[in-house]
Amino acid sequence: MGLISAAILPHGTGLLPGRGESGNGFRAARTAALQVCADLAESRPELLVLAWPHGLRPEGFSAAVTAESAGGRQGDLEVEVTLDRDFARRWAAACREQGWAVYGVGIGTDQGPLARLELDWGAFVPLYLLSEVLKPLPRVVLVAPRRDGALRELIATGRVLAEVSREQRVALIASADQAHAHRQDGPYGFHPAAAWYDSAVERLVRDGKLSSLADLDLERVHLARPDSLWQMLLLAGAIGDIRPLRCHYTAPSYFGLLSASFFRKEAS
Numbered sequence: 001m002g003l004i005s006a007a008i009l010p011h012g013t014g015l016l017p018g019r020g021e022s023g024n025g026f027r028a029a030r031t032a033a034l035q036v037c038a039d040l041a042e043s044r045p046e047l048l049v050l051a052w053p054h055g056l057r058p059e060g061f062s063a064a065v066t067a068e069s070a071g072g073r074q075g076d077l078e079v080e081v082t083l084d085r086d087f088a089r090r091w092a093a094a095c096r097e098q099g100w101a102v103y104g105v106g107i108g109t110d111q112g113p114l115a116r117l118e119l120d121w122g123a124f125v126p127l128y129l130l131s132e133v134l135k136p137l138p139r140v141v142l143v144a145p146r147r148d149g150a151l152r153e154l155i156a157t158g159r160v161l162a163e164v165s166r167e168q169r170v171a172l173i174a175s176a177d178q179a180h181a182h183r184q185d186g187p188y189g190f191h192p193a194a195a196w197y198d199s200a201v202e203r204l205v206r207d208g209k210l211s212s213l214a215d216l217d218l219e220r221v222h223l224a225r226p227d228s229l230w231q232m233l234l235l236a237g238a239i240g241d242i243r244p245l246r247c248h249y250t251a252p253s254y255f256g257l258l259s260a261s262f263f264r265k266e267a268s
Contacts, residue, residue, distance in 0.1 A: 158237020
C-alpha cells in the first residue's frame with residue numbers, strides 16, 4: 001500500500017467531452033489525459049489526493065481542505081465527491097511537526113450539506129476525466145500548495161504526504177496547465193518565456209528529474225504565466241525522481257497542456 005501512482009493532468013475545459021474544437025489539438029490532449037486516467041484507475045486507488053491551483057490561493061501557508069464534500073458542474077456535466085478530512089488533517093499536522101506551514105481550511109459549516117466546496121475548473125476537469133474511467137470515484141483530498149514560499153518546501157511537504165499515505169492505496173494528481181503566454185491573442189499576451197518554460201518542464205518530466213523543477217529561474221517562470229510549478233513540486237517530493245510511464249505535451253491554445261502518469265516501483 002501507500003502512494004501507488006501519480007499523474008500530472010491538465011485542466012483546460014476544452015478537455016471535457018464535446019468541448020474541444022476540431023483541429024486545434026484539444027482532442028489529442030483529451031485522449032492523452034484519458035490514457036493517464038486509465039493508468040491511475042489500473043492502480044486501484046482507495047484515495048485520490050488532488051493538488052490544484054485555483055479554488056484556494058493561500059498566502060504564507062499551504063492548505064488542505066477539511067470540508068466534508070465537494071462538487072460542481074460544467075454545463076450538463078457534474079462531479080460530486082466525498083472528501084477525506086481526516087487524511088487532510090493528518091498531513092497538515094505532520095507537515096507542521098516538521099516546521100512547514102500547512103493548515104486545514106474548512107468551507108461553510110463544520111459538517112453537513114453546507115460543509116461543501118464548490119469545485120472550480122482546476123479540480124473539476126481532472127476529476128471528471130478520471131470519473132470517465134474510474135467509477136465510482138474514491139474519497140478525495142484537495143490540496144492547495146502555496147506559491148510564495150521556498151520551492152524546496154513544497155518538495156518537503158510532498159515527502160510528508162507520501163509518509164502519511166502508507167496505510168492506504170493513494171493516487172496523487174497534480175492538476176496543472178503549463179505556460180499561459182504562448183499567444184498574443186490570449187488573456188496574458190505573448191512572451192518567449194512560455195516556450196522556454198514548457199520545453200524545460202517536458203524535458204524534466206520525460207527525464208524523470210521532477211525535483212529539478214525547483215531550480216528553474218523564477219523570474220522567467222512568472223513571465224511564462226504557468227499554474228503548474230507548485231503542484232508538480234509537491235508531486236516531485238511525494239514520488240521522487242522517476243520516469244513517467246507516458247507523457248504527452250501540446251499547446252493547442254494560449255496555454256500548454258501536459259499529461260503524464262507515474263507508477264512507484266513498490267506499487268502492488
